[in-house]
Amino acid sequence: MDGFLSMSDYVRTQISPIGEITVLTISLLIFVLIYLSRVIREEGVSLVRRMVMICFFASVIRLVEYIVMSRGIGGNALVYALRFIYYTFILSDIFVYSTYIQRLIWTGERERKRVLYFSGIAGLVAMALDIIFSFLGISFYLLPDGSVNGVAGNTLVAYVILVYIVVIVTVFKAGRRISRRVSGGVISSAVLSLALIVVQNLFHNQYWLTFAVLLSIISTIFIFHTGSYDHLSGAMVPEILITELDEALSKGKKKHMMVIAIRDLNDQFKNNKAFVDSYRGFLNDIVKNGLVCRIWDVGIAVLYDGPLDVDRLDPDKVCRRLDGLNVAYKIICVETDERVGKGSEYFDMLVDVRRRMPTGSLRIVGNKDFELYATNRYIITELIDIYSKRDLLDERVMTYCQPVLNIKTEKYDTAEALMRLSLENTGVVYPDQFIPLAEEYQTIHVMTLIILNKTCRFIRKTIDDGHDIQRISVNFSMLDLREEAFCKDVLDIIEANNIPPEKIAIEITESLTANDLEEIKPKIIMLHEKGITFYLDDFGTGYSNFDRIMELPFQIIKFDRSLVLQSAKSNESRYMVGSFAKMFRHLDYNILFEGVENEEDEKNCKEMDAQYLQGYKYSKPIPIREFERFIS
Secondary structure (H helix, E strand, O other), rough: OOOOOOOHHHHHHHHHHHHHHHHHHHHHHHHHHHHHOOOOHHHHHHHHHHHHHHHHHHHHHHHHHHHHHHHOOOHHHHHHHHHHHHHHHHHHHHHHHHHHHEEEEEEEEHHHHHHHHHHHHHHHHHHHHHHHHHHHOOOOOEEOOOOOOOOOOOHHHHHHHHHHHHHHHHHHHHHHHHHHHHHHHHHHHHHHHHHHHHHHHHOOOOOHHHHHHHHHHHHHHHHHHHHHHHHHHHEEEEHHHHHHHHHHOOOOOOEEEEEEEEOOHHHHHOOOOOOOOHHHHHHHHHHHOOOEEOOOOOEEEEEEEEEOOOHHOOOOOHHHHHHHHHEEEEEEEEEEEOOOOHHHHHHHHHHHHHHOOOOOOEOOOOHHHHHHHHHHHHHHHHHHHHHHHHOOOOOEEEEEEEEEEOOOOOEEEEEEEEEEEEOOEEEOHHHHHHHHHHHHOOHHHHHHHHHHHHHHHHHHHHHHHOOOOOOEEEEOOOOHOOOOOOHHHHHHHHHOOOOOOHHHHEEEEOOOOHHHHHHHHHHHHHHOOOEEEEEEEEOOOOOHHHHHHHHOOOOOEEEOOOHHHHHHOOHHHHHHHHHHHHHHHHOOOOEEOOOOOOOHHHHHHHHHHOOOEEOOOOOEEEEEHHHHHHHH
16 A cells, blocks of 8 residues: 555664664763752753653653564554653653743743643644544554554644744744843754754654754753753843943943842742732833843843933833832943943942942932942052052051040040041042942951051050050951951050050941851950950941840940930930930940030930040041140
8 A cells, every 4th residue: 555664664764763762861861960960950950850751751662662563562552552652742841841941031921821822732733633644544554454654744743843933933032131142042952953853754754753852951951050041030140241241342332231129039039929920021021122131149130232222221110110019129220331341340330339329219320420430440459459468557548536535534535546548549538438348359357457557556656755545446347357367466466566455445336146246256355355445336226136235345335326316306215315325334334425516415415424425526537646636
């Protein structure tokens, strides 16, 4: 009969175990590599493993079918059953692959459902038609004598081809949103699988059908699960953004970015379905052809071609969406500028801009931001140089101080040492600008030791000149206290300047965590036993844990300026602040009120049991050498 082959000829020309054995080998290798390698372990990888496992079992079924048909065992019914099971596996795998790609590229909800329904219905129709066509002798069909229709069409293979076409079109429509590298990788692997299936069907065989499906699944591991793709947000990792920026900057092309920083962003993706739904809409409505990347732990950046066009970008629309979701956000829009020549430097600049922004605001980066960034880059370079040289007399680190009035003696016999920078290109730089940079770049400890050394030298000079000075306090950050050699560094400087340890005080901020306490407590106790005084700084600005205060040997509690202001608002407020002061006095702490600016502040603080007063009423911060006129 035309088109029909004997069972042996059909097996020899149209079925081969080579492809299935290849699939089994590669599947086992994938399982081993996923287990042993650094493939990111998350829900998507589990789904990929299941798809690979389906391919594995499909190949097992195909091999059993080959054995049954080549040896003529089990009859036609078994062959039909094995074929049905095999194609059920293949159709299931290709359907899951299609929906998984939709999920990975964050296809819009409406389009994703449309593709899902289309693929599902088309699969069921293909399966039904294949069964019907088999009965009609149009598709795969076995005669009672074992002959096989070897040239008939196959609706199930047509379905696989259709799904691959859908995947290619969907990824292409996603545009630049998922990076050309990612979209190109997905499309290339799908085209390769599609070509393999088409070519083998032209020659009326199906040696490599399972392998073709497995090939596209393998591509998802390399493209989406090896660290270049963030599955929570459907965005590329920051390195992709840096690469894109560097490439554009090297060619002189303009780019602009919209950066959206959202507090607890990862939790929003994991636990806030309304946010995820709105985010999908944002990707497919507002982003359009922008490249979406993660930036920091809390940010999404969208990179666009061309100059900044706020009307087209419509950040206000993004603000309205985020306002409706009740999330804390900051939005920054920036256009590339020749003053920032590297992609990674935009991250640094945006961090600084974000730090200065209030929550729930939108900022378009302008000239002042670029100028401030250039200044900060210069300051950072100087800070790193100061750190590397470790010169305790470095002239760039200037020691200022603010005198403190001792109410009991009516003398300025103590002061707080303060830090300034004096740089060639900027002049004097104040702490609010350079301290965050020094902490971020881990240079603060050397700078604090420079201030301590210069303070000790000044104290030594005043003692030699016959002046009476009680002590000068120096601020130390938690980064300082975490230094392994903190105690040795402090004591070595005091000893090198030959001053009594009690002439130095160390100020520590109020906001200590339980972990901070455990780490720094032994160091503070050791230095206290050597005679160094400890201040608790900024009391009233954060969460005060009295147990932690009591555990450390503080001798002076510094009440923040905010408490001075609060005490002047009403009798109730004054009673509350005064009660804190009296409680500490009862426990043998001394009280220092800072931020005293006028007679009324001074009067209130004295009535609230203050022992020391500090503020602009007595003196603004001055170079430490000028403190001599207060103590002489």
